[in-house]
Amino acid sequence: MCSIIAILLLVVGGLLGFSAVEQTSGLAPTPQISVETVEVAPTLESPVATLQATAEAVPIPTQAISCATQDSAQDLAEMTQVIDAKIFEPAFWTARSDVGDQRTTTTWHSDKFGAVAYLEYLHFDCGVSQEQIDQYFTPQTFQTIMSSYSSYVQTAHCALNGLRLFEFDASFNDTQYHILYWVKQVTPTRVADFTLTFPIKQQSKLAEYAGRLFPALPTCQAASG
Numbered sequence: 044m045c046s047i048i049a050i051l052l053l054v055v056g057g058l059l060g061f062s063a064v065e066q067t068s069g070l071a072p073t074p075q076i077s078v079e080t081v082e083v084a085p086t087l088e089s090p091v092a093t094l095q096a097t098a099e100a101v102p103i104p105t106q107a108i109s110c111a112t113q114d115s116a117q118d119l120a121e122m123t124q125v126i127d128a129k130i131f132e133p134a135f136w137t138a139r140s141d142v143g144d145q146r147t148t149t150t151w152h153s154d155k156f157g158a159v160a161y162l163e164y165l166h167f168d169c170g171v172s173q174e175q176i177d178q179y180f181t182p183q184t185f186q187t188i189m190s191s192y193s194s195y196v197q198t199a200h201c202a203l204n205g206l207r208l209f210e211f212d213a214s215f216n217d218t219q220y221h222i223l224y225w226v227k228q229v230t231p232t233r234v235a236d237f238t239l240t241f242p243i244k245q246q247s248k249l250a251e252y253a254g255r256l257f258p259a260l261p262t263c264q265a266a267s268g
Contacts, residue, residue, distance in 0.1 A: 110169040122164040199263035
């Protein structure tokens, strides 16, 4: 009887052992792992932002000096007092004026004479000295002013009672010109320059208009004589 019971126990144990192996053989479905998503609240300050510079930055001056500006209508009115604009007869000349932040200008063109006159009223709202004016009207400046000509050469330079005159010979499109360029400080903050350009063949007309515009200094030759 005992042997029969032992045999039965071995049989049952074998059956149970087989069942345990089958459960661990990998044939059963792989259990699914449930992953819980965790939301992380964004930080208001980046860690990089907390780093401090180890050296003191050198301050850079960025503030521009500001001076009181003059009304554009006043600039235009003052500019017209520099010369007698009636000298340029409407029958022979057409005029155009422009008002800007740094300058006020009037240009006269004459198709009849092939000539041009240009009045420029420069704005120096913080004031300008004679030394600054000398530094402004240099050979380098005139190189820019005369850049539209094929070639040019300064032929004279003179001054009389605060009025300065530069004279040039220039060429453009196979035409030779003579240029008179006057400069005068009008107020502590304003400087006027006036250019009169005529073809060489209209030399007598150039002399006529120059004498009417600036009778005290129409040419450097007149000043020296």
